[in-house]
Amino acid sequence: MSQLSDLRELRNAFGTFMTGVTVVTTREAGGTPRGFTANSFTSVSLDPPMLSICIGKSADSIEVFRQAEGFAINVLAEHQVETSSLFASKRPDKFEVTPWRDGPNGHPVLDGVCAWFECSVEQRLDAGDHILMIGRVRGYDYNDQNGLGYVRGGYVTLGLEQAAVSAAGQASRVVVGALVACNGRILLQRPQTGGGLQPVASGLRQEHGSIVRLREILKGLDIGAVIASLYAVFENDETGRQYIYYRALADHEGDLDADFYYPDDVPWDDVESEAIRVMLRRYIDESRDMRYGIYFGNQRNGKVMLRNGD
Ligand SMILES: Cc1cc2nc3c(=O)[nH]c(=O)nc-3n(C[C@H](O)[C@H](O)[C@H](O)COP(=O)(O)O)c2cc1C
Structure with a gap:
């Protein structure tokens, strides 16, 4: 049995419970919007309608939430990994870089979420290093997007993985890759076997499925990269392979600094193939306003699907 005094172990054990x-969000007395990422959300009661959330006493916004008369819960959709990272940070401009609006009761509702609930505070309980807030639901809405998942400190995007797996179901040779971005730059590398510049990619499909292998590769790069969402699924009938690319975000460049390129510095003639050039150009274009579609097709023709709620 693990020791209760080992807080890291206890955190790991709690982290096995998969959540959304x-x-x-709420507003300060003066009206400034405040918000933080939370996976401690739980529905509590249908009648009367209630839910709960826990906020750590070390959060910068703790005093605001101690005083708040109400708050909103925004349930993130699976394409909102960046929004999760942003609101888990201490950045002061969270609401300047995220599109949002006021809910009917005046609490900030973020664009693109799969559900939101506006609440009045029913009860606040002191609970160790957190405060447990029980909210009474005053208004809500939802749509049919898949929610973002979280387990063992990593994000899971079940709908996207299913889409990729079924798209690749028939393919015998699948390459799984990631467009890894860090501070406005994108990672392109020359494979050890030679050839042109490419995003990070696995070789042929491994026994335990594609995304698992990709996660291992990203971990091996040691740049704090997490997979954000599915980006492109295409066949290349010249190579006979199927390609599945995800978007990923790294939190530092590490030893790979020289392999990260600003959009203006990409040596296009040195990029592996026309299919990858087209994908990279779309990615750079879409990065300007962070509205990413998903491409399905082959190396020449396909369709870019936009997501619900964007
Ligand atoms: C996936 C995820 C879930 C989190 N869940 C919670 C939570 O339930 N309660 C909490 O207080 N902090 C949670 N955090 C950490 C806060 O988001 C983080 O401490 C944030 O900086 C708080 O914002 P603030 O300091 O600007 O108030 C979570 C972070 C992540 C990435």
Whole structure:
């Protein structure tokens, strides 16, 4: 049995419980919007309608939430990993870089979420290093997007993985890759076997499925990269392979600094193939306003699907 005094172990044990991800928002007395990422959301009661959320006493916004008369829970959709990271940070401009609006009761509701609940505070309980807030639901809405998942400190995007797996179901040769971005730059590398510049990619499909292998590769790069969402699924009938690319975000460049390129510095003639050039150009274009579609097709023709709620 693990020791209760080992807080890291206890955190790991709690982390085995898979949850969704929410952003909890409110306004300061003067009206300034505040918010933080939380996976401690739980529905509590249907009649009367109630839910709960826990906020750590070390959060910068703790005093605001101690005083708040109400708050909103924004349930993040699976394409909102960046929003989760942003609201888990201490950045002061969270609401300047995220599109949002006021809910009917005046609490910030973020664009693109799969559900939101506006609440009045029913009860606040002191609970160790957190405060447990029980909210009475005053208004809500939802749509049919898949929610973002979180387990063992990593994000899971079940709908996207299913889409990729079924798209690749028939393919015998699958390459799984990631467009890894860090501070406005994108990672392109020359494979050890030679050839042109490419995003990070696995070789042929491994026994335990594609995304698992990709996660291992990203971990091996040691740049704090997490997979954000599915980006492109295409066949290349010249190579006979199927390609599945995800978007990923790294939190530092590490030893790979020289392999990260600003959009203006990409040596296009040195990029592996026309299919990858087209994908990279779309990615750079879409990065300007962070509205990413998903491409399905082959190396020449396909369709870019936009997501619900964007
Ligand atoms: C997936 C995820 C879930 C989190 N869940 C919670 C939570 O339930 N309660 C909490 O207080 N902090 C949680 N955090 C950490 C806060 O988001 C983080 O401490 C944030 O900086 C708080 O914002 P603030 O300091 O600007 O108030 C979570 C972070 C992540 C990435």
